[in-house]
Amino acid sequence: MKHNSTRVTMTLRAAVALLAVGLVTSCASTADDNKGGDASETRSSASRPTAAGAFMEELAKGYESGVPTKGPAPAKGKSVWWISCGESIPDCSVPAAAAGEAAKTMGIKFNIADGKLNVGGGNAAAIRTALAAGPDAIILHGMSCSTVQQPLTEARDAGVLVMGVEGLDCSDEPGGGQSLFSVKMKYSDSAPTVIDYFRSWGVLGAKYLAGATGGKAKVIHNAGVEPLQKVVSDAFIQELGNCKGCEIVDTVEHGSPDYGPNGAWIQQFRTALAKNPTANATYLWADALLSFSGGVQAVKDSGLDMVTAGGVGGAVGMDLVREGKLDAVTGAHDVKWIGYAAMDNINRALNGEDTVPQGVGSVVVDAQHNLPEKAGSDYASAIDWKSAYEKLWSGQ
Structure with missing residues (x-):
């Protein structure tokens, strides 16, 4: 079909x-969910x-790949809103929480607006909730430009920085269109674009x-x-x-x-x-x-x-x-790393600098490679990316 x-x-x-x-x-919340039937x-x-x-x-x-080792100081006091695809599911809530943890470390004001799985136009409503608060930047996670084109146009007109994470810009979609992501999220060295x-x-x-x-x-x-x-x-x-x-x-x-x-x-x-x-x-x-x-x-x-x-x-x-x-x-791919990576790139944009590859990317897991030690766990990278970001943001 x-x-x-x-x-x-x-x-x-x-x-x-x-x-x-x-x-x-x-689809991927706990180890107890539908593990291949019987x-x-x-x-x-x-x-x-x-x-x-x-x-x-x-x-x-x-x-x-590795976490970047150089970057600007945290844009302390700036306001960032994370537009979550749906806080009721881990695929959306876990990266949002990780981004919030990163923002706290950086001294950046952080809020989450819940798109509620786009039920009843939840994504657009979440963006407008964020815009009403007058943020310096918004980060869309798990939604593509064409589904929220009008509120993104409003964000552009208001001078708010917009970055998409795990979603296509309008210019990336079939048939093309005007780019409405003013900040480009970059992933790893070998796979930088979305x-x-x-x-x-x-x-x-x-x-x-x-x-x-x-x-x-x-x-x-x-x-x-x-x-x-x-x-x-x-x-x-x-x-x-x-x-x-x-x-x-x-x-x-x-x-x-x-x-x-x-x-x-x-x-x-x-x-x-x-x-x-x-x-x-x-x-x-x-x-x-x-x-x-x-x-x-x-x-x-x-x-x-x-x-x-x-x-x-x-x-x-x-x-x-x-x-x-x-x-x-x-x-x-490590969904917590996604949250930290996004915050490092939006911090660069808030400082007037270009975004850079953050190291987060996909890998293969089999019984002998990359498998988490504990049952019921999502994939977590062996790279100590959290410590690397903390070192980067502290200026060490």
Whole structure:
């Protein structure tokens, strides 16, 4: 089922959580949520190569880089409002809280306006709440420009700095448009722009499947068709094309409305599994596809011995890897680091300086690499980014 929507309201991790608003469900909130249904057995790996060695070491490092070591002093007393995609879900509330913690360390006034998952135009209302307080800057998290174009125009006219985090500027979206993000968030050295950042998820997914199958991946690809989803999907397809022995044997196209238990996506995915008995790999790019929508369970039910990878670092995916039900999470990123990184870049803008890559990026997690020690934990980078920022902001 193809959807031609060009409107993206939140980051991909958050977007899939919104599908469950009516069911009071989050896509990656706790380890107790839908860990792949009743797929209690681990899957056999005897028929495929071990995902180890130099190829896995490279993917485990992924796109993370170091925290910047130079920058301006904190803009103490300035006012920053964080426009949260939805404080009711961790994918939105955790980065917001981390940004608030960073702001306190920096001496910057900080407030959160809750977009409430954009229910009833919540994103626009949150921006206008912030603008009424006369801030120096606002940071949009998990929402793209086109969904809040009018209030962003109002922010521009009021001279308020605007930075988007994990969301597309209007000029980045299909068909283009006027840029309304006056400050550009930059992520890591190797994936600095928001497009680079989301493309890295698809690139790592394709590299992992190619390596884990010994360069012989026959993939059932789950291709999102909304703008940010398409960035990930196109990157996956392009990167897999670099593997001469790999091919996509079937594609399941979908948009956000197709998710959910017994939704259109999982029905089509089950059909694709049944139609393609030679398939040996699949890419489930979002955390919700792993568990909430039933992707991991569907692979088990099919009886196929497949390399299954995807997800973006929530606790559910981490635990599925820990339990041997998922081979790897291929788009894992540290959501707390996102909050600190955003505050460092907005501080640079408040000081009249350019933003810089912050080091935050995606990595691959498998049973031997990057897996959190405790069950029920989101991915957390091994880089001590918090101490690095504290040192930077203290002027040491």
